[in-house]
Amino acid sequence: METFFLIAIVLLIFLVIFQISKASEYVSVLKGEEKAMRQSNKINGFLMIAFLILGLIGVWYCNKLFYPGNLFSWGAASEEGLIIDKMMWTVIYITGFVFFATQILLFVFAYKYQYSDKRKALYYPHNNTLEFIWTSVPAITLTILIIIGLKHWFKFTGDAPKGSQIVEITGHQFAWEMRYPGKDGVLGRKNFKLTDAAKGNPLGIDWKDKASRDDVHVPTTMYVVVNKPVKLVINSQDVVHDVGLPAFRLKMDAVPGMPTTLFFTPIYTTEQMKEKTGNPDFEYEIVCDQLCGKGHFSMKGIVKVVTQVEYNAWFRNQKSAFARAQEAALSAMNEGEAPAKVDTQKDLALEN
Amino acid sequence: MTNEEALQHQTQVAHGAAVAAHVAHHKQSFITKYIFSQDHKIISRQFLITGIIWAVIGGFFSVLFRMQLGFPDQTFPWLEDIFGKWAEGGRISQDLYYTLVTMHGTILVFFVLTAGLSGTFSNFLIPLQVGARDMASPFVNMLSYWFFFAASVVMFSSLFVSTGGSSVGWTFYPPLSALGDAAEGAKTGMDLWLISIFLFIVSQLLGGLNYVVTIINMRTKGMFMTRLPLTIWSFMFTAILGILTFPVLLSAVVLLMFDRHLGTSFFLSDIVIQGKILPNEGGSPILFQHLFWFLGHPEVYIVALPAMGITSEVVSTNSRKPIFGYMAMVGSFFAISTLSMIVWAHHMFVSGMNPFLGSVFTLFTLLIAVPSAIKVFNWLTTLWRGNIIFTPAMLFSIGFVSLFISGGLTGIWLGNAAIDMHIHDTYFNIAHFHLVMGVASMFGMFAGVYHWFPKMFGRFMNKTLGYIHFWITIVCAYLIFWPMHYEGIAGMPRRYYDYSNWESFKMFEGLNTFIGYVVIIVFATQFLFIFNFFYSIYKGRKMTESNKNPWKATTLEWTTPPLPGHGNWEGEIPEVHRWAYDYSKGDRDFIPQTEPIGEDEGEH
Numbered sequence: 001m002e003t004f005f006l007i008a009i010v011l012l013i014f015l016v017i018f019q020i021s022k023a024s025e026y027v028s029v030l031k032g033e034e035k036a037m038r039q040s041n042k043i044n045g046f047l048m049i050a051f052l053i054l055g056l057i058g059v060w061y062c063n064k065l066f067y068p069g070n071l072f073s074w075g076a077a078s079e080e081g082l083i084i085d086k087m088m089w090t091v092i093y094i095t096g097f098v099f100f101a102t103q104i105l106l107f108v109f110a111y112k113y114q115y116s117d118k119r120k121a122l123y124y125p126h127n128n129t130l131e132f133i134w135t136s137v138p139a140i141t142l143t144i145l146i147i148i149g150l151k152h153w154f155k156f157t158g159d160a161p162k163g164s165q166i167v168e169i170t171g172h173q174f175a176w177e178m179r180y181p182g183k184d185g186v187l188g189r190k191n192f193k194l195t196d197a198a199k200g201n202p203l204g205i206d207w208k209d210k211a212s213r214d215d216v217h218v219p220t221t222m223y224v225v226v227n228k229p230v231k232l233v234i235n236s237q238d239v240v241h242d243v244g245l246p247a248f249r250l251k252m253d254a255v256p257g258m259p260t261t262l263f264f265t266p267i268y269t270t271e272q273m274k275e276k277t278g279n280p281d282f283e284y285e286i287v288c289d290q291l292c293g294k295g296h297f298s299m300k301g302i303v304k305v306v307t308q309v310e311y312n313a314w315f316r317n318q319k320s321a322f323a324r325a326q327e328a329a330l331s332a333m334n335e336g337e338a339p340a341k342v343d344t345q346k347d348l349a350l351e352n
Numbered sequence: 353m354t355n356e357e358a359l360q361h362q363t364q365v366a367h368g369a370a371v372a373a374h375v376a377h378h379k380q381s382f383i384t385k386y387i388f389s390q391d392h393k394i395i396s397r398q399f400l401i402t403g404i405i406w407a408v409i410g411g412f413f414s415v416l417f418r419m420q421l422g423f424p425d426q427t428f429p430w431l432e433d434i435f436g437k438w439a440e441g442g443r444i445s446q447d448l449y450y451t452l453v454t455m456h457g458t459i460l461v462f463f464v465l466t467a468g469l470s471g472t473f474s475n476f477l478i479p480l481q482v483g484a485r486d487m488a489s490p491f492v493n494m495l496s497y498w499f500f501f502a503a504s505v506v507m508f509s510s511l512f513v514s515t516g517g518s519s520v521g522w523t524f525y526p527p528l529s530a531l532g533d534a535a536e537g538a539k540t541g542m543d544l545w546l547i548s549i550f551l552f553i554v555s556q557l558l559g560g561l562n563y564v565v566t567i568i569n570m571r572t573k574g575m576f577m578t579r580l581p582l583t584i585w586s587f588m589f590t591a592i593l594g595i596l597t598f599p600v601l602l603s604a605v606v607l608l609m610f611d612r613h614l615g616t617s618f619f620l621s622d623i624v625i626q627g628k629i630l631p632n633e634g635g636s637p638i639l640f641q642h643l644f645w646f647l648g649h650p651e652v653y654i655v656a657l658p659a660m661g662i663t664s665e666v667v668s669t670n671s672r673k674p675i676f677g678y679m680a681m682v683g684s685f686f687a688i689s690t691l692s693m694i695v696w697a698h699h700m701f702v703s704g705m706n707p708f709l710g711s712v713f714t715l716f717t718l719l720i721a722v723p724s725a726i727k728v729f730n731w732l733t734t735l736w737r738g739n740i741i742f743t744p745a746m747l748f749s750i751g752f753v754s755l756f757i758s759g760g761l762t763g764i765w766l767g768n769a770a771i772d773m774h775i776h777d778t779y780f781n782i783a784h785f786h787l788v789m790g791v792a793s794m795f796g797m798f799a800g801v802y803h804w805f806p807k808m809f810g811r812f813m814n815k816t817l818g819y820i821h822f823w824i825t826i827v828c829a830y831l832i833f834w835p836m837h838y839e840g841i842a843g844m845p846r847r848y849y850d851y852s853n854w855e856s857f858k859m860f861e862g863l864n865t866f867i868g869y870v871v872i873i874v875f876a877t878q879f880l881f882i883f884n885f886f887y888s889i890y891k892g893r894k895m896t897e898s899n900k901n902p903w904k905a906t907t908l909e910w911t912t913p914p915l916p917g918h919g920n921w922e923g924e925i926p927e928v929h930r931w932a933y934d935y936s937k938g939d940r941d942f943i944p945q946t947e948p949i950g951e952d953e954g955e956h
Contacts, residue, residue, distance in 0.1 A: 003430070010876065017880065021816035025893065028815075037741065040815065044742035047823060048750070055830065066838035069859050084774050088841070091771065095761040102728060102757050109735040110750055113671070114742065121672040121936040122737040125956045130733070131680050131726070138725040142718045142764070149718075149768035150711050156770060157707035173534070173625070192622040193629055204624070234704075238625040239528040240637055242702065242777065246843020246856055249774040253703045255637055256527060257621025260704035285856050287845045289702075289777040291521045293528060293535045294446040297848035 038115065045114035052107035056100075071246055074277055077284065077305075079265040081249030083152050090148070094141060156250070160231035160263035167222055168233040169286075170203060171241030171254040174295030176286060177203060180216040182320060187233065188212020195237070200321075200328025204237075207322060217321040221302045222286070225311045226272075229265040242289035245303065247273070251289050266305040273305075388498075390490035391918040395497050396475035397808060400801070402504060403468020404882060410459030413452040415875050420444045422868020424850055438516065447536045449849045450519035454537065455511070457522030458545070460790065462552055463507070465655040466594075467500050469797045473658055474563045474587040476804065480909035481581050483572025483928065485919045488565040492558050499555035503548045510544030518545035521847065523648065526619040526640050530611045533625045543612070546605050553598045553605070560591035560598075572908070574928035578682075579945070581907050581932040582675060585682050586661025589689040593650045593657075596693065601647035604640055611635070638705055645696035652789045653692040657685065659796020660727060660756075663749040665932075666799050667731055669905045670746035671738030672941065674933035674956065677730045684723035691720040701769045702776050710769045717767035724760055728753065739936070743903065744818025745803035751826045752795040758830075759788025762837065777847075780840020783833045791829045798822075798881070805885075806902055810915035811892030817884040821877060828874035832867050839863070906944050907932050931956055 028036030067073055076085045113119070168179040168187055181187045188211040195204035205212045224230045234243050236254035243262065244251040252262040266284075274282045286301030306314070389395060419428070420443075427442030438448040475493065479486055487493040511517040519537025520529040524545070532539040567580070567588045610616040611632075619640045620632035668675040675681060697705065697713040731753050740746065762784040765771050775781065798821075805813050844857045851857045851864070894914075895902065901910035908928070912920050926946040933956070934943040949955060 014879070014883070017817070017820060018883070021814045021820070021884075024816045025814055029893070040819065041740075041742050044747060044819060045740075051823075051826070058830070059834070062835050062838070066835060066859075066863065070838055071842035071856055072838075081774070084771060087768070087771055088765065088774070091765050091768070095764055099757065099761050102732065103754060105732050106735070106750065106753055106757070109732065109738075110740060110742075113735060113738045114740050116739065119739050121739040123674065123935070123937050124676065124733070124737070125674040125933065126677045126680070130729075131677050134729040135722060135726055139719075139722050142721055145764065145768060146715055146718050149714055149770045152770040153707065153711060153714065156773065157710070192624055195624045195629060197627065238623055239531070239534050240525050244777075244843065244845060246774070246778075249843075251702050251773055251776060255704045256623050257633070258636065258638065258704060279855070281855050283855055285854060287843070287854070287856075289845045290525070291450070291528065291847045294450055294519070294849075296450075297446075297850050298853065300853065 041115050045111050048107050048114075049111040052104065052111075055103075074247075074273075076247070076249045077266055077268050077273060078245075078248035078250070079267060080156055081247075081264070082267075083155075084249040087148060087152065091145065094145070160261070161229045161265075164229040164231040164263055165224060166231050166233065167224065168235065169222065169243055169254070169301070170235040170237060171243070171288065171292070171299070172237040173239065173293050174288075174299040176220055176222075176243075176299070176301035178218045178220075178222045178301075179203060179205075179321070180218070180315070180318075181211070182214025182216060184211055184214060186211040188215050190235075192237070198328075198332070200325035203321070205321060207325070213322045214320050215322070216315070216318040217324070218318065220300075221304055223304045223306060223311055223314055224266060225308050226266055226269045226305050228308070229263055231261060231263040234260045234262060239292045240290050241292050241299065243301075244287040244289035245284070246287060247284050248303075253290055266303075269305045269307060270303075388494060390486070390494045392475045392479050392487050392490065392493060393808070393916070393918075393920075395493055396472050398497050399467055399471035399475060399500070400808075402501065403464050403472060403797075404885070406459050406463040406468065406504065408878075408882070410456050410464060411875050411878065413456040413459070415871055416444060417449055417452045417456070418864075418868050418871040420449055420849065421851075422865045422871075424852060446849050447516055447519055450521075450535070450847070451511075451517045451537050451541070453847055454518050454521050454545075455507075458507070458518075458549075461522060461651065461655065462549070463500075463504065465789070465793050465797070466556065466651070467552070469793060469800075470587060470590050470594075470654065470658045471497070471500065471559060472797075473583070473662065473800050473804075474559070474591065476808065477583055477909065478563055478566050478587055479570070480807070480912065480916075480920060481584050481907050481932075482567060482570060483575055483908050483925045484566060484570040485921070485925070487562045488570060489562055493562050496555050496559035496562065499551050499558065503551035503555060506544055506551060507548040510541045510548065513540045513544065515539040515541055517541040523644060524608070525644075526608060526611060526637055527623055527625075530608060530619060531623070531625055531630075532612075533628065543609075546609055550602065550605055553602045556594050556598050560594040563587055563591040564595065572925045572928055575908075575945075578679075579928055579931045581661075582664040582678070582681055582685075583658075583661040585685050586657045586664075589685045590654050590657045593654050593689055593692065597647040597650040600643055604643035604647075607643075608640070638700070638703055641700050641703055641705075642697065645699045646693075648699065649696040650689075650692045652785065653688060655793045656756075656789050656796075657688070659752060659793040659799075660685075662796045662800040662803070663731065663752045664734075665907075666743075666745045666749040666803050667734050667753075668933055668935065669803075669903050670741045670743055670749075671734055672741070672935045673734055673738040674935055674937075675730070676733040677726070678931065678933060678956070680726055681730055684726045687723040688720060691716055691723070695720060695767075698767055698769075698772070701772045714767060714769045718764060721760070721764055721767075724756075728757055728760070742819075743802065744813070744815055744822060745799045745903075747819065747822040748795045748799035748802065751822065752792050752799065754826070755787050755792040755795060755829065758834075759784055759786070759792060763788065774843060775840050777845060778840040778842075779836040779844050779846060782846050783836035783840060787829070787833050791833070795826075798825075801885070803903065804909075805888065805892075806895045806914075807909055807912075809889050809892070810895050811888050812895060812902070813888040813892060814884050817880050821881045821884070824877045825874060828870050828877070831870045832874070835863055835867070904942050906934055906942050908945055911944065911946060 076082045170177045189206040189209040190204050191206050192204045234252055234254045236256045241254040242251055248264045250264055252260050284303035288299035429442040431439035432442050438445050515536045518541045519535050528534045529538055607618045611618050617632035617635035619637050620635040623630040664675050695717045698717040701710050802818055839860050900914045911926055928945045929948045930945055932945055
């Protein structure tokens with residue numbers, strides 16, 4: 001019933017608008033087109049300036065509503081992010097100035113030069129000086145922005161600082177997997193053809209590579225140390241995903257068949273950020289930024305930024321992925337699955 | 353054979369009718385006149401009406417997915433009535449959500465703003481404004497529409513297959529789009545989607561070749577290239593861009609089809625999906641992205657350029673002033689078109705491609721802001737000291753400039769690779785391209801319809817409805833997209849079905865609800881336009897012979913009879929003596945292009 005009334009009301013509004021519009025057309029024919037044009041011109045001219053003023057108030061009000069509490073307003077939580085924030089502020093000031101200047105000119109001109117019998121439009125087809133100015137000024141400004149941008153771009157996409165912690169992050173529909181090198185500091189080889197979740201090897205790690213034996217695999221949550229650069233090695237198992245780190249201001253795609261990298265240096269621990277934002281539930285969230293299927297929106301990871309001491313304590317408690325795989329194989333054997341048994345025994349024999 | 357004779361001959365051959373001067377007066381059946389018509393004016397109307405139908409569908413889809421985002425906890429039983437298992441319990445399913453998002457993008461970008469915009473106005477205005485009786489090849493022109501129609505039928509039917517329409521995004525990145533196991537919408541729906549786009553590309557190429565050939569070869573006497581209205585320049589660059597880039601998309605479509613069905617590995621490598629290990633090795637998803645964006649980026653200019661052309665024309669006519677810096681406008685069209693073909697990889701800064709490439713594309717991307725800035729300043733100067741008449745078309749043109757500024761400036765943020773690392777694929781991006789190419793080009797299209805409706809149908813649209821339509825639409829456009837910038841700088845990702853699980857974006861729940869309401873209002877408002885459009889075709893005030901140049905414009909189309917037949921001019925095609933922008937020159941309000949230059953009068 002409610003829906004019915006709603007539809008009826010909407011139709012009624014339409015009908016009223018239509019009747020008014022039709023009537024106004026008849027009136028304008030009766031009054032003479034010239035006179036009608038002058039009247040509607042006045043109204044629209046007034047609306048132009050009203051739109052400008054209300055729009056500027058709206059811009060201010062929108063900022064009041066959505067800037068405080070915005071992730072951007074807390075400042076970036078990584079060294080690289082701080083540079084990006086700075087660049088963004090530079091661009092905000094430049095484009096903001098141009099925005100207000102041109103929008104104000106546009107609507108003020110529209111209002112000021114609305115039709116009048118007394119005025120004759122100026123025949124003014126071109127002016128080389130003016131055109132030169134507004135070609136060269138934007139060109140110079142943009143060149144400066146390009147230089148600043150590229151300087152940082154090369155830094156962000158260059159080699160990670162020496163002594164960076166390495167973490168491998170692998171995306172699949174619809175979750176993230178982290179892998180840490182063990183004591184040797186080297187991630188073991190992988191081969192996607194070895195992927196077998198049933199045998200405890202969901203990442204396709206090649207156990208034949210000795211470096212892989214002490215690697216640690218943790219789903220969803222990434223532990224990193226504050227003020228220590230982290231180099232991410234980014235993988236995907238199925239479709240294109242994207243490791244998005246909004247609080248650190250960085251992101252990079254995860255492409256199947258082509259590992260990518262990204263580094264950042266967190267400057268606040270998760271606990272510090274909770275205090276800073278006044279939000280006890282704050283987490284550094286990893287968002288997936290590349291459409292990857294129907295669960296795209298739920299593909300969430302967490303970065304826990306902790307102190308070195310906390311990190312060491314945590315890492316000590318982790319079992320290596322190889323140990324887990326062996327456990328998985330053993331439990332499979334105990335369940336007495338004959339073919340699986342033969343396979344795993346052979347595999348283990350080979351590896352050992 | 354003179355130009356005039358050639359045109360006559362051409363028209364006769366096309367129709368097999370022995371008509372000389374009065375080309376318009378031969379009898380035609382309903383089918384040849386309105387369905388399989390070769391008259392560019394009818395074909396343009398076909399494009400326009402098909403475009404309007406698609407715009408309603410594409411717009412409605414956005415209402416649906418904004419409802420999901422705006423009211424995630426509510427259920428709407430009527431959705432289940434429409435979508436059945438795709439909206440069980442009155443809530444849009446994830447699969448349907450992504451289909452709606454994909455189709456909204458596809459429909460609006462390709463079917464509405466490419467076919468509906470440049471298909472309509474290139475077809476309608478090129479022969480009328482350059483002084484030709486029809487396109488270079490009316491038959492190919494007709495084929496162009498019917499390929500588009502076929503693409504439309506296939507696309508529409510893809511929505512009804514049991515696994516649903518394509519749900520992989522309008523950018524259809526593989527492996528998602530290549531593997532049926534990756535998503536429901538990557539199964540049969542995706543095949544149909546690819547076939548439809550294939551047909552669409554054929555349509556665009558047939559149309560585009562025709563536009564370019566007509567502009568270059570079939571201008572009337574005296575219509576030098578430097579005397580062309582800016583609309584024609586914009587249509588020409590649009591068509592050239594399409595001809596150069598659509599074939600590359602075609603190659604991406606074909607290769608993707610191979611990967612889907614013939615076991616090739618162009619875009620696939622090292623994939624484990626749903627526990628299955630695929631044999632493909634050595635392919636590159638990045639290669640696809642290069643092929644796609646090689647069209648994908650020029651595509652946004654294919655969408656934007658005609659709107660710029662229409663705006664230039666309408667702003668000049670209704671300011672009663674010549675367009676400021678005509679040659680700079682043409683030059684910037686040229687610069688934009690050229691640069692637009694070497695900026696595509698700015699969509700791929702964070703795709704994992706070589707960072708050095710990223711730097712080259714940052715350079716060109718930011719440079720493209722220069723010709724865009726020239727255009728904006730030239731429009732502003734055209735308004736300055738004009739004598740502005742606010743027709744609905746003029747309002748939409750001013751709206752276009754405003755939206756183009758707002759959306760264009762944020763391109764300077766996104767185009768800078770280092771900043772893009774933060775705001776790429778967030779709502780900032782959504783706000784940017786919807787303002788600068790989505791809503792802005794839509795405004796260009798509205799301006800064109802309001803301005804040339806009398807020429808198309810011989811009747812006027814209702815002005816008051818046009819004013820109401822404009823003011824509600826522009827206010828709503830800003831209400832929807834302006835606050836999205838704030839979501840974007842917070843890093844809120846696009847294409848999410850639900851944000852309630854994310855701590856970082858909780859503060860935007862209320863905003864999404866608000867946007868949901870505004871979307872419904874602005875969608876409803878568009879029916880004022882649609883009603884006005886169809887009502888006026890039959891019942892609008894008639895344009896009479898004495899009032900056949902209602903906006904007092906200088907261009908050739910207004911010298912034709914109020915409702916020109918096939919062939920456009922009765923008798924000779926008029927000769928052109930001056931450029932298209934002699935407004936308020938000397939003591940004259942306007943001087944038509946057909947009037948010879950006076951003895952003591954200089955050319956502009």
